[in-house]
Amino acid sequence: MENKFETAIELFDAANAKDPNKEIWNGKEYPKEVLYGMRMSEKLAIFAPDASLAVKLAVRCQHICRWEVPRDSYEMNRIGYLTWRRGLYKFHAQKASEILEKVGYDQIVIDGVKFLLQKKQLKKNAQTQLLEDVICLVFLDFYFVNFSEKYTEEKLIDIVQKTWKKMSDKGHQFALKLNFSENSKELLGKALS
Template sequence: MQQNILNKVLDDIDLFNLNDPNLQLDELGYEHPKELLYGQRMSKVLFEFMPSPSPELQIAARAQHIGRWLSPRGDYPEGRTGYLKWRTDLSKKHAQLCSDIMRRHQFEEASIEQVCGLLRKEKLKRNPLTQALEDVICLVFLEYYFIDFAAKHEQDKVLSIVKKTWGKMSEQGHEAALALKLSSEASDLIKLALAS
């Protein structure tokens, strides 16, 4: 696959996410559309975690939250059933939006199907690429979003989320997570969760 075609797909994912009306500050205090920033963080962490990821994995990482603002959590019922339905519908929406972009750039259907399978988290723990994507998702959460999440929730819930996150990761993911340069507060919460 030509690198310029891959770059065009990644650029089009970014262009789509530029439409996110929700804004978020980066580490330097600059404001960005929330899902644009998330996608770029996913790509950064992917290359730190896996120096030579496949084009399909690069696309899936960048498109992990494509158009997420179009399906608000508030549109679904409260509780676990509503949450799971929301997550399932989101993954299908991400796959559909991403496949549209890939087809526009004449990607092979096999590659499109592979990316859609990754975005739907198919064969987690059995497909190495799906597992790598899940590891990157968890690493991005821990590095960029965990401490803000922890500040908004009771400690019991925070510890439960850390345990669930840890359970989704591979041994390689665990090693990468333990090597993250986190705040002492974040590190202490993770240690507490893993010890309990």
């Protein structure tokens, strides 16, 4: 089982290594989605170290090959954004299931990962909620500062409030302990007041 898991992670990372988008982290260049997958796995290991196998697999491939479905291939409005997101859920689930089948996982594991990647029963299913918490924590910890440079304060407050609504109480408590910049702390304070 351990070997299968490691092989799946290697194959997820190999697929994401084709990402043409790059990001520098601690002086090293990474394909963007490889770095995202690593951050997701690391955050899960701290936040919920005894997570199920399906969650551990889903966090690593949550954005698998995302660049293949660019945002601008859909209308640049709210409806286009939501349609893009729903399409991505199915796209990621399909990509992940192909890799998991190749590795030799049974249908129960594959279906569990697909269920999670499609964000089914958010707020009702503990595993889907755990995945969503990790997504939100990784966003707040690693992407919020750069994100905040692109938008008005009003828009950022709205984004933080929407992110916060998706999270569990445990996720909220963990998020409040993240090492935010002074600007980010101020924005969070305004969004959560």
